[in-house]
Amino acid sequence: xxxxxxxxxxxxxxxxxxxxxxxxxxxxxxxxxxxxxxxxxxxxxxxxxxxxxxxxxxxxxxxxxxxxxxxxxxxxxxxxxxxxxxxxxxxxxxxxxxxxxxxxxxxxxxxxxxxxxxxxxxxxxxxxxxxxxxxxxxxxxxxxxxxxxxxxxxxxxxxxxxxxxxxxxxxxxxxxxxxxxxxxxxxxxxxxxxxxxxxxxxxxxxxxxxxxxxxxxxxxxxxxxxxxxxxxxxxxxxxxxxxxxxxxxxxxxxxxxxxxxxxxxxxxxxxxxxxxxxxxxxxxxxxxxxxxxxxxxxxxxxxxxxxxxxxxxxxxxxx
Numbered sequence: 001x002x003x004x005x006x007x008x009x010x011x012x013x014x015x016x017x018x019x020x021x022x023x024x025x026x027x028x029x030x031x032x033x034x035x036x037x038x039x040x041x042x043x044x045x046x047x048x049x050x051x052x053x054x055x056x057x058x059x060x061x062x063x064x065x066x067x068x069x070x071x072x073x074x075x076x077x078x079x080x081x082x083x084x085x086x087x088x089x090x091x092x093x094x095x096x097x098x099x100x101x102x103x104x105x106x107x108x109x110x111x112x113x114x115x116x117x118x119x120x121x122x123x124x125x126x127x128x129x130x131x132x133x134x135x136x137x138x139x140x141x142x143x144x145x146x147x148x149x150x151x152x153x154x155x156x157x158x159x160x161x162x163x164x165x166x167x168x169x170x171x172x173x174x175x176x177x178x179x180x181x182x183x184x185x186x187x188x189x190x191x192x193x194x195x196x197x198x199x200x201x202x203x204x205x206x207x208x209x210x211x212x213x214x215x216x217x218x219x220x221x222x223x224x225x226x227x228x229x230x231x232x233x234x235x236x237x238x239x240x241x242x243x244x245x246x247x248x249x250x251x252x253x254x255x256x257x258x259x260x261x262x263x264x265x266x267x268x269x270x271x272x273x274x275x276x277x278x279x280x281x282x283x284x285x286x287x288x289x290x291x292x293x294x295x296x297x298x299x300x301x302x303x304x305x306x307x308x309x310x311x312x313x314x315x316x317x318x319x
Contacts, residue, residue, distance in 0.1 A: 034175050035291065036128075039080040039298070039313035040225040040278050042186070042268075043071060044306075046097075047089040047119065070305035072101030077300050079105075080313055082172065083125045084184035084225045086165075094123055114165040117156070122165050122184045122226065128172045131179060136167040136209060141201035149201060152194060161198065163205055164188045178221075178318045180286070183210060185226040187236070199230055203239035207247075214247050214283070221289070224249060224281040227309065231262065231276055240281060249281040252295040252314045260295075267297050267312050271304040278312045291315035 049062030075083075088094060091111040098107050111123035112135035124133075140160045141149040149161045168184040185206060188198040206224065213220060230236040232251065241249050253260050253276075266273035282290060294315035303310055 032175070034178070034318045035315055036081040036174060036318075037079065037313055037315050038082045038084075038182075038223060038225070038280065039078055039311045040084040040086075040184075040227070040280055041074075041078075041311040042086040042227040042278065042307060042309035043088060044308050045087055045120065046071075046085075046093055048093060067306055068097065070302040071097070071307065073302045074298075074300045074306050074311065075102055078298055078311055078313065080311075081127045082182065083311075084168075084182060085123045085125065086184070086186040086227045087120045088123050089119050089121070091123070094125070098125070110168065110170045112166070112168065115162055116165050120165065120186075122168045122186050124168060124170045124182055124184055126170070126172050128174055131171045131173050133168070133170045136169055137162060139163040139167065139205050139209060141198060141205060143197065143201065149194075149198065161194075161201075163202055164198070167206060167209055174318055180316075181213070181220065181222040183222065183224045183226075185224070185228070187226070187228045187230065189227075189229050196236075199228070199236045200239065203236045207240060207242060210249075211247055219285060220283065221285045222283045223286065225279065225312075227278050229277050232265065232279075237279070240279075248284060250284075250287055252280045252282060252290060255287065255290055256293050256295060265297060265312075267310040269308045270306070270310050271308075273297070273310055278309060280312060280314055286316065289316040289318055291317050 046063050047061070085094070088111065091109060094109050094111060098105070098109065105127060107125040107127060108130050109123065109125055110130055110133045111121065114121040114135065115137060140162055143149050150158050151161055165186045169181060170184070171179055171181045173179050183206070187202050188195050210222065210224065213222070224240070228236065228240070237251070241251065253265050262276050263274065265276035267278040268275040280295070291314070296313060298311040298313050
């Protein structure tokens with residue numbers, strides 16, 4: 001009996017270790033440096049094959065099993081801690097995907113259904129605890145004269161144009177005393193008559209949303225990431241960066257020790273990438289946390305089967 005009692009503390013330690021190792025990332029102690037990998041990835045119409053009557057342009061073909069299997073391989077190889085994802089129809093699809101392919105990672109999932117008539121939305125997967133989350137949808141686009149923009153086609157004609165898919169805002173606790181807010185977006189795609197103007201308006205609206213938070217607390221750390229459907233030198237991206245303002249957002253590729261060409265930054269299309277349209281921007285306070293030269297377009301043999309985009313990723317260190 002005495003021997004059993006002597007073993008009790010040891011057994012308790014082992015039990016706690018097993019419990020912790022099967023949970024999402026535990027919060028490291030304040031003194032331990034934490035390195036996290038952040039990514040953005042457009043999953044290309046990650047939908048089911050059920051028609052959604054609330055989404056007139058619902059992609060009800062469903063993503064093929066071959067493409068989903070390929071996504072699973074890409075995600076495993078990336079092994080990112082926090083991933084902004086675009087073009088998802090339902091939270092259940094993300095849950096099922098994580099349970100089947102990423103069960104060891106134990107991701108928390110943030111997802112809200114957006115207004116988009118195609119039925120697709122944005123989301124966030126994180127190994128770190130979510131403190132708060134919301135989909136910002138009450139943002140309507142304005143033209144260069146400050147007038148509310150209106151749809152000029154179909155059943156939406158003459159109605160105010162909201163931000164495409166909304167802005168997903170998620171605050172995550174990295175460690176004690178260290179929180180980061182992520183804004184996940186998916187700008188208007190295509191080259192229709194209104195598309196370029198809408199992307200510029202979305203850039204202005206996004207900056208205004210972020211600026212309000214930054215005005216409240218200039219020490220706030222945040223990351224803006226997603227599929228912006230625009231290249232680095234476009235007016236849209238220049239507006240987001242706002243390098244001549246008191247809240248400059250840095251594209252992580254511009255923080256590299258050597259200049260990186262558009263070809264090296266290209267994330268679309270995945271089979272022959274030449275368009276750098278997926279980006280990660282960071283707040284002034286996050287620049288010191290960025291791990292130099294960690295920004296990359298993640299390439300994998302199965303990526304062309306998984307999506308028409310390649311993931312973009314980088315690392316941050318918190319001391």
